[in-house]
Amino acid sequence: MTNNNFPAWQERTVLLFGEEKMKRLHSAHVLVVGLGGVGAYAAELICRAGVGKMTIVDADIVQPSNINRQLVAHHEVIGESKAMLLSKRLKQINPQIMVEAKAQYLKDEMIPALLDSEKFDFIVDAIDTLSPKCFLIKLAQERSIPIVSSMGAGAKHDISKVQFADLWKTYNCGLSKAIRKRFTKMKYKRKLPVVFSSELPDENAILLLDNEQNKKSTAGTVSYMPAVFGCYLAEYVIRNL
Numbered sequence: 001m002t003n004n005n006f007p008a009w010q011e012r013t014v015l016l017f018g019e020e021k022m023k024r025l026h027s028a029h030v031l032v033v034g035l036g037g038v039g040a041y042a043a044e045l046i047c048r049a050g051v052g053k054m055t056i057v058d059a060d061i062v063q064p065s066n067i068n069r070q071l072v073a074h075h076e077v078i079g080e081s082k083a084m085l086l087s088k089r090l091k092q093i094n095p096q097i098m099v100e101a102k103a104q105y106l107k108d109e110m111i112p113a114l115l116d117s118e119k120f121d122f123i124v125d126a127i128d129t130l131s132p133k134c135f136l137i138k139l140a141q142e143r144s145i146p147i148v149s150s151m152g153a154g155a156k157h158d159i160s161k162v163q164f165a166d167l168w169k170t171y172n173c174g175l176s177k178a179i180r181k182r183f184t185k186m187k188y189k190r191k192l193p194v195v196f197s198s199e200l201p202d203e204n205a206i207l208l209l210d211n212e213q214n215k216k217s218t219a220g221t222v223s224y225m226p227a228v229f230g231c232y233l234a235e236y237v238i239r240n241l
Helices: 008-017 019-027 039-049 082-093 108-117 130-142 174-185 224-240
Strands: 029-033 053-057 098-102 122-125 147-150 162-166 193-197 206-208 217-219
Touching: 008 019, 029 039, 039 053, 039 082, 039 122, 039 224, 053 082, 082 098, 108 130, 122 130, 122 224, 130 147, 130 174, 147 224, 162 224, 193 224
Parallel strands: 029 053, 029 122, 053 098, 122 147, 147 193
Antiparallel strands: 162 193, 206 217
C-alpha cells in the first residue's frame, strides 16, 4: 500500500512510525560534526529515516587507512573531501533533502558562529579531537540544543559491549575519561547522553604518535565497530526527534 503523502522509498518507515512522526522528521534539521567511521554512518541512517535538512562538518579527505571502516572511503576517492562525498551520497538517497556540507576543521572559536547560524533540532557529535569536542558539547548544551556524543570505538571489537550511558557513568573508555577531566577543569558538569563501549581496550592495538597535529595516538579498528556506534547515535536522534 502506497501513502501518497510520502515518497515510495519512505513507505516502510511511515508504516512503522506513522504520518505525524514522519512529518516531524521531515521538518527537522540535524547537525553532524565528524564524518569518519562513526559520524558518516550516523548521518546516512538519519537521512534514510527521512530527516529533511542536515548540516555536515568535517575537514578531512579520504586516506587509504580509512577504507577498512569509513562509509564513503574506497580506492577511487582517495584524496577527496569526506564532507562533499557524503553530501552527494545523502542527496542520492533522498533527492529532496537539504544538505549543507562544510569541509572545514571546526576550531573552538568557530563553534559559536556555527551553532548560531541555523536552528538545529539535534546535534550528533562524532569528533575525535578533545578540545573542539568539549566546546561543541558545552556550547550546544548552553543553547539548549539536544546533543548526543560518541566516545571511543578504537581498540575494541565486541559489539555486545556497546551501550548508552551518561558521560559521567562510563568506564573503560579513555576518551570519556579525558572529557570528564577537561570538563572538571572547566568546572562544568552536566548530564550528556553518549554511546560508548565498556570493553577494555586492547593495549596492543594502540600506537602512540609524535608527528601528527591534534592526535597523540591512533588505535586499531575493525569494519563493524564504528558503524555500530553510528547506528546507536542515529537511533537516539531519530527516536528523540
